[in-house]
Amino acid sequence: MELVAEGLWALADDSERRRDFAGAVKCLEALCQSGASLLPMIEIRTRLRLASLLLSHSHNLNHAKSHLERALLLLKSTPSALPLKFRAHSLLSRCYDLTGNVPQQKHIILRALTLLRTAEPSALPPSAALLWSCNFHSQLASALVIETDYPAALKSLDEGFSAASELRLPELQMFFAASTLHVHLFHWDDPATLEAAARQSSEIWDSFSPDLITCDLLNNDFSPDPPAPRFSSVDCSRHSSQLASREMP
Structure with missing residues (x-):
């Protein structure tokens, strides 16, 4: 499954270079929705990247937020990966900012x-x-x-x-x-x-x-x-x- 993930990441990279952000999102969503059992770090990285794309190139804030919340849930059981944890917190903060939820x-x-x-x-x-x-x-x-x-x-x-x-x-x-x-x-x-x-x-x-x-x-x-x-x-x-x-x- 790692090879499949790397292939879809590469396709997403290519779509972004062509500024086909919807195509990049589809590649990453295909990985999350494949039904296959993904390694936690693969799923975390994919969901963080998806959230970043959605925040930057769409108005689908709720979709981005759900990916970030799932990534943070997976990161709770990951003792290391501090940069990814900070990345997830930072992007989720942006979600709350854009939706006007200042307390959260x-x-x-x-x-x-x-x-x-x-x-x-x-x-x-x-x-x-x-x-x-x-x-x-x-x-x-x-x-x-x-x-x-x-x-x-x-x-x-x-x-x-x-x-x-x-x-x-x-x-x-x-x-x-x-x-x-x-x-x-x-x-x-x-x-x-x-x-x-x-x-x-x-x-x-x-x-x-x-x-x-x-x-x-x-x-x-x-x-x-x-x-x-x-x-x-x-x-x-x-x-x-x-x-x-x-x-x-």
């Missing part, structure tokens, strides 16, 4: 952060753990802004900024600094704090080389390991996070 979104993000904090140090490379921390704190901040819990949103952004600083990634530091400034502008309660946030953003921006300044900072792919999510800004005006993602496996 917060719940899934907080569960992911707990999993990240309690993971054995050897389970993930330090850089990957820090990047996942950045990812989940970014999503959590967006959810908290929707609930108008601005102090908690700022705290989450500060956690993300600390992780970005440990990684020494100025682009990612700029992302969190700019998002923090955005929240302060949206919730203007302390001019001194707002000025400090603006100064921090300006200092980080001024540290960039001219080549880096030409890049679209908020569209860079800060990936723990492929495939992984990209970070979204804390969009106070829309009250929503837009987590983009690459596909699996």
Whole structure:
């Protein structure tokens, strides 16, 4: 069955390259609906990839959510595979965001952060753990802004900024600094704090080389390991996070 799975994955890859996303979905669904007994990791990877495709190229959120919930159920009995667990949590958070279910979104993000904090140090490379921390704190901040819990949103952004600083990634530091400034502008309660946030953003921006300044900072792919999510800004005006993602496996 592994050879069949690899063949259908390859067909899905080919369909995606031709931008035939419906065809890619059909290939992956054929594997899930074959009735054959799949190895857990094959089913998990297939369902995660299906969910990613459905979220990115369709409006079938409930279908994507069911694949993610099934993948998470299978992952519960898988002691390793932390990157896949984080991937599933991140995509499910996006589902809840797109359906406006903020309480469930917060719940899934907080569960992911707990999993990240309690993971054995050897389970993930330090850089990957820090990047996942950045990812989940970014999503959590967006959810908290929707609930108008601005102090908690700022705290989450500060956690993300600390992780970005440990990684020494100025682009990612700029992302969190700019998002923090955005929240302060949206919730203007302390001019001194707002000025400090603006100064921090300006200092980080001024540290960039001219080549880096030409890049679209908020569209860079800060990936723990492929495939992984990209970070979204804390969009106070829309009250929503837009987590983009690459596909699996």
